[in-house]
Amino acid sequence: MNKDDNNKDEFNIDDHKNTDHKDDPDHYEEICYLCRRPESKAGKMIHIPNQICICPDCLQKTFDTINKGDNPYMQMMGFSPNMMNIPNLQNEIPKAQKLKKKPKENTDNKVFDRKSVPAPHILKAMLDEYIIGQERAKKAISVAVYNHYKRISTGAHPDVEIEKSNMLMIGPTGSGKTYLVKTLAKLMNVPLAITDATSLTEAGYIGDDVESVISKLLQAAGNDVEKAEHGIVFIDEIDKIAKKRNTNSRDVSGESVQQGLLKLLEGSDIEVPVGATSKNAMVPLATVNTSNILFICGGAFPDLDRIIKARLNKQTMIGFKAEVKDKDEDDSNILQQVNLDDLREYGMIPEFLGRLPIMFTLEGLSQDMLIKVLLEPKNAILKQYKKLLEMDEVDLQFAPDALEAIAEKAMEKKTGARALRAILEDIMLDIMYEIPKDDNIGKVVITKEYIEGKGVPYIEMRGVGNQKMLAMNN
The missing domain is CATH 3.40.50.300 (P-loop containing nucleotide triphosphate hydrolases)
Incomplete structure (x- = not known):
C-alpha cells in the first residue's frame, strides 16, 4: 500500500475547521449590547467601534436622555443640548419599530383541535x-x-x-x-x-x-x-x-x-x-x-387524617352506646373523606381552594397493589431488569413468594411505590455485578430466601438440563 493511500484515510484537521460557523451571520444573530435582545426581536443592529452592536430602541433612548439635558454626568462634563445642537438630529434618528409577529403554521392548532x-x-x-x-x-x-x-x-x-x-x-x-x-x-x-x-x-x-x-x-x-x-x-x-x-x-x-x-x-x-x-x-x-x-x-398533607378523624368523631354518640374505639382509626384510605373545611383548618386559604374546583384523592398502596406495580405496568421495574439481563442473554425470573417478600419489605418502609426501587436496587446489586463474569450463565432465579437474606439466588448454566441448578456465590 502506498503512503499516499494511507494519508487518504487520515483525519484532516484543515477540512474540519470553521464547522461551527461562528463567523457566519446566517447561523448566529447579533445581540444588542444594552438590552441583550437578539436581532430577530429588536431589529437590525447599528454597529459602533469595538465590535459593539446597539438596537434602534436603545440608541433612541440614549439620544433622548442626552436631549433632555438633565443628565448629571453630561452636565459635569460641560455638555449642554445647545452646544451639541441635538434637536436637529431627532429628524435623522429612525423611530423605534415593533417587529410584526410571523404567522405560525396551522400545525400547532391541530394539536389542540x-x-x-x-x-x-x-x-x-x-x-x-x-x-x-x-x-x-x-x-x-x-x-x-x-x-x-x-x-x-x-x-x-x-x-x-x-x-x-x-x-x-x-x-x-x-x-x-x-x-x-x-x-x-x-x-x-x-x-x-x-x-x-x-x-x-x-x-x-x-x-x-x-x-x-x-x-x-x-x-x-x-x-x-x-x-x-x-x-x-x-x-x-x-x-x-x-x-x-x-x-x-x-x-x-x-x-x-x-x-x-x-x-x-x-x-x-x-x-x-x-x-x-x-x-x-x-x-x-x-x-x-x-x-x-x-x-x-x-x-401528601401529613396529619390531615387527624383533622378528618376529629371531624368524624364529633358525631360519636355519648353514653352507654358510645364506641370506645374510633371506627376510622385503622382506615388507611381516610383521606378520601376529606372536604374543604378540613383543608381550611389545615392552613389552606379559601381563595386558593376556590381556584382548584376539582379535588380527588389517591389510595394508599396495599401489598397486592405493590406486587402488581412490580409486574403489570408497561415499564414495570421488573421488566426493566429483565431487559437489562436479556442484553447479556440471561433469563431473569422471580419466584411468586419472592415478589410477596419484596412487597412486605416495601410496606414496612411506608413510602409507597418508592420503596420498591430501593429494595430491588439492593437485591440486584450483586447479581448485576456477578453475571457478566461468566458467559455460560443462561438463567437466574430470585427466591424468597435470597430476599430475606437466608439464601442465595440460583443460576442455570447453558447446555445443562433444568434439573441441575447451581448456587451463585456472593
Missing part, C-alpha cells in the same frame, strides 16, 4: 397501561383534562365562557401523584413543568418567586410562548405552603405564597425571564398568559 383530544375513556385506558389502581383518580383527571383542552380548542363555543378545571390531588407519599401527571403529559404531547412548592417564597425574599413556575414551563416549551400557554404545570408539595400556626415571624413561604399563586391559577399576563429563573437587567422578558394553562397541585 377538539377532535384530536382523546376522549376520557380512551385517556383512562392509556393511563391504565402505566398506573396500577387509582381508578377514581384516573377517571377524574381524564375528564378534567378532556374538558380543559376542549375549552381551549378551536371548536370552543364563543358565547359561553368555560371556566378552568384546575385540580388538587391529595394522596400519601409514593401513591403515584407525580408519575400520574408525567404520564398524562407524555400521552397528551404537551409541555410540562414540575416544580416544588417548598422553594417558593414571597417576592423580595430569598427563594423562587411564583413567576418561576411559568418560567420553567416556558423553558420546557423551548421558549415558545404560544406552546407554553397550552401546557400543564404541576406544583408538588403544595401542602408545604399552608399557613403557619403560632409563629411571630412573617410567613413568607406560607399564606403569602398562596396569595401570589392566585393570579396564576385564575389567569393573567405574567412577565417571565427567558432562559433564566430570576429577573435581571441582562435577561430578556416574555409575556405569558396563564388563562389556558392547566394547573395541577398535589401534596
Whole structure:
C-alpha cells in the first residue's frame, strides 16, 4: 500500500475547521449590547467601534436622555443640548419599530383541535397501561383534562365562557401523584413543568418567586410562548405552603405564597425571564398568559387524617352506646373523606381552594397493589431488569413468594411505590455485578430466601438440563 493511500484515510484537521460557523451571520444573530435582545426581536443592529452592536430602541433612548439635558454626568462634563445642537438630529434618528409577529403554521392548532383530544375513556385506558389502581383518580383527571383542552380548542363555543378545571390531588407519599401527571403529559404531547412548592417564597425574599413556575414551563416549551400557554404545570408539595400556626415571624413561604399563586391559577399576563429563573437587567422578558394553562397541585398533607378523624368523631354518640374505639382509626384510605373545611383548618386559604374546583384523592398502596406495580405496568421495574439481563442473554425470573417478600419489605418502609426501587436496587446489586463474569450463565432465579437474606439466588448454566441448578456465590 502506498503512503499516499494511507494519508487518504487520515483525519484532516484543515477540512474540519470553521464547522461551527461562528463567523457566519446566517447561523448566529447579533445581540444588542444594552438590552441583550437578539436581532430577530429588536431589529437590525447599528454597529459602533469595538465590535459593539446597539438596537434602534436603545440608541433612541440614549439620544433622548442626552436631549433632555438633565443628565448629571453630561452636565459635569460641560455638555449642554445647545452646544451639541441635538434637536436637529431627532429628524435623522429612525423611530423605534415593533417587529410584526410571523404567522405560525396551522400545525400547532391541530394539536389542540377538539377532535384530536382523546376522549376520557380512551385517556383512562392509556393511563391504565402505566398506573396500577387509582381508578377514581384516573377517571377524574381524564375528564378534567378532556374538558380543559376542549375549552381551549378551536371548536370552543364563543358565547359561553368555560371556566378552568384546575385540580388538587391529595394522596400519601409514593401513591403515584407525580408519575400520574408525567404520564398524562407524555400521552397528551404537551409541555410540562414540575416544580416544588417548598422553594417558593414571597417576592423580595430569598427563594423562587411564583413567576418561576411559568418560567420553567416556558423553558420546557423551548421558549415558545404560544406552546407554553397550552401546557400543564404541576406544583408538588403544595401542602408545604399552608399557613403557619403560632409563629411571630412573617410567613413568607406560607399564606403569602398562596396569595401570589392566585393570579396564576385564575389567569393573567405574567412577565417571565427567558432562559433564566430570576429577573435581571441582562435577561430578556416574555409575556405569558396563564388563562389556558392547566394547573395541577398535589401534596401528601401529613396529619390531615387527624383533622378528618376529629371531624368524624364529633358525631360519636355519648353514653352507654358510645364506641370506645374510633371506627376510622385503622382506615388507611381516610383521606378520601376529606372536604374543604378540613383543608381550611389545615392552613389552606379559601381563595386558593376556590381556584382548584376539582379535588380527588389517591389510595394508599396495599401489598397486592405493590406486587402488581412490580409486574403489570408497561415499564414495570421488573421488566426493566429483565431487559437489562436479556442484553447479556440471561433469563431473569422471580419466584411468586419472592415478589410477596419484596412487597412486605416495601410496606414496612411506608413510602409507597418508592420503596420498591430501593429494595430491588439492593437485591440486584450483586447479581448485576456477578453475571457478566461468566458467559455460560443462561438463567437466574430470585427466591424468597435470597430476599430475606437466608439464601442465595440460583443460576442455570447453558447446555445443562433444568434439573441441575447451581448456587451463585456472593
